Amino acid sequence: MEINKLINLQRLILADNRIENLPVNLGLLKSLKVATLDGNRIRALPDELGQLVKLERLSVSANLLMSLPETIGRLQNGPAAPGRGWLNLENKWLYCSWCCWTFQTIS
Template identity: 65%
Template sequence: MRSFPFTKKIRCVHSLTNALFMHFLVQSFPDEVLDLGRSVRTLDLTHNRLVVVPLEIDNLINMQRLVLAENLIERLPVSLGKLQSLKVMILDGNQMSTLPDELGQLVRLEQLSISGNVLTYLPETIGSLRNLLLLNVSNNKLKSLPESIGSCFSLEELRADDNSIEDIPSSFCNLINLKSLSLNNNNVNQITPNLLKDCRSLQNVSLHNNPILMDQFQQMEGFHEFEARRKKKFDKQIDSNVMISSKGLDEGVDL
């Protein structure tokens, strides 16, 4: 660990609200970071070699943005749930297989990105994140999504590409603010029947490389209203299509 320049830089920003320490290749969470305490609003430790997030991270009680992407982190401490000012948490590119139930205590969280890990499931407590706008769990090992996600009533965008998900929970029909749903490269063979009818804000659905057929999608109740919303958004004619690619019209599901 290059302790001297890292410590020197921390001391330089001790009175600031943004603690940005990317690409230092540190292997452990420096005590100096935790000493910043209540003053920290943003902490970014992207591209290091962190394995453990210490229990004492709850010292940063006023932190609103936490970025720990591209490390070697295997788990999050239960004390994370005390960071109830947190609005953005980015944990992409780590080695986490589970998330603590205390995740549900982050009631102000608006953006949660955990792509590129090895998650096999999401905790049911995720449904307590009523202010969540963006959830990105792409490129994990998920076989399902919890029913409780249907309680994330503010959710606007869900990305769950490159997993092994087989179906979409019926509770998704409660996501009346959902605008974009991306489930490319999964094993989805059916969608809850009322999804398009009940999710009246839905504008984008991407289901490339799944077993579901376009005919199934087109026959869902609410498909024509969904199609109209897409046409309005892109201000062009999209005749019975779900997605557009650089190759032209693209149904969004493989026929």
């Protein structure tokens, strides 16, 4: 099944699957609210995650991420939105040029 046909999908749970890359057409899942991607081998998140306007919870702990795409920070109700979303990075040091103002606002 092609991922772009899952337009009503609200929860995507792909934890512990040794996934290394996410498809760029993941951004087509406009109804997606929760993405659990913990315990994989993901090195980078696609910029297209910024197209997931309903995304509220993003969990990417225990991956190989070194940075987060700026597009995630632009989501008004997204996982990095102050006081709204939920972003799980658990014990991960990342470079994130847009995070400073976002996380300072939360604290």
